[in-house]
Amino acid sequence: MITQRQFSILNAIVEDYVELGQPIGSKTIIQRHNVNVSPATIRNDMKLLESQALIEKTHTSSGRIPSEAGFRLYANRLLDQPIKENKQNNININEMYAQHHFDISSTLKNFAKLFSNQSHYTTLVVGPDHSKVAILDIKLMKVHDHHLIIVLVYETGHVKHLHLSSPHAISQTNVVKMSNFLSEQCESVLNLSIKENSEIIYGFTKFELAILNQIIDLIHYQITSESSRIYLGGKHQLIEVLNETNVAAIQPILKYIESNQITDILDEMVDSNINIKIGHEIERDIQDIAILTRRYQIDHGLSGYVAVIGPTAMHYQNVIQLLSRIS
Incomplete structure (x- = not known):
């Protein structure tokens, strides 16, 4: 434990060191602060602070600099003070x-x-953490015949673009059909399971099912990996x-x-x-x-x-x- 006076000296050393960027001696403290004690008292208190590893002596100066523990004590006191x-x-x-x-x-x-x-x-x-935020909408945009942009719109207003390339041409009809489906299913997209019989249920072609599965995998990876x-x-x-x-x-x-x-x-x-x-x-x-x-x-x-x-x-x-x- 240190006294209030000793803490005031530590406080002065920290603030002067932050301001001046150099080791602080008793002379600097007397010049910059309103202290009613002698230089000898300040030096004795500095020795005590040093013995408690709150300040350190450098090799290049007779002054002292705050240690990590000194900064820690100083910061703790600031946090304890009420903020206006x-x-x-x-x-x-x-x-x-x-x-x-x-x-x-x-x-x-x-x-x-x-x-x-x-x-x-x-x-x-x-x-x-967007992995915990609901997706408001999903849209598909065709860049050219072999490339799609998947647009995820979160309820936060955050928008994410994912990219998908295909070796086979994707028609605009394919895009509209899949985009409408994903938009309708956006709230449960992580739980979607598009199987082969989905072509009967939803009227998709096998090619569209393959693209949809790739899109859902991309969305799943994005949501679960982006925190x-x-x-x-x-x-x-x-x-x-x-x-x-x-x-x-x-x-x-x-x-x-x-x-x-x-x-x-x-x-x-x-x-x-x-x-x-x-x-x-x-x-x-x-x-x-x-x-x-x-x-x-x-x-x-x-x-x-x-x-x-x-x-x-x-x-x-x-x-x-x-x-x-x-x-």
Whole structure:
């Protein structure tokens, strides 16, 4: 346990280090903060904080920098503080959804960009799990005689295009007939079983049955394999801070983002409140990176989450306040 004064010194070291990007000494704390204690007292308190592994001494300076544990304690204190609500400054995602004509993809793409611009950090917005969202309609479009586009329209407004090629020519009559059938059966498409006797029941030719089975297999694969979509804002924020000291920390995160594996990490840390993971809390091989997340909710019961990714020396208070404004 540390005293309130010692926590105030830790708080000063964290905030000054985030602001200045260099080790912080007692002289800097006295110059930048209203402290009513002597430099010797500050140095003694810094030694105690160091003994508890909350700050660390670098090889190049007599100053100290926060450790992961120091950032963790600082972040926990911020999360424990009540946040003043200001509805005028809320980020209303439902209003954005309406402004984008209830197109979930367009809404979340712009939301990610907006949030990154305001936070000044890379932002991931993870979209709703479409495997749990009903399909509103299915349409077939003929590109040419040997290629179809299957259009899936979800009740969220999300639209997905699948492609199917055939070695045999598909007539427009085939397309209309199959499209009408799929549109009528869209609510139960995952349970459809088109067998050979379906040509008697539905009046399909064997060729049409073969194409229908391929289409249903594609839809089935799409629905069961697509869980969440990622919308990325401000990727350049991470790339711009790449240097020889942090490349080992940032490269894994960039790799996760590119491969969509980032959702595996985020799924483990998201609850109804703002959640923070720092360095090795994210994954054993990751350091010098922090992730802050919060869930969002849209009409029709759609939900996902926002993740802000930055260095451990992050402006936590600003990001927490920004995440708390999502409504």
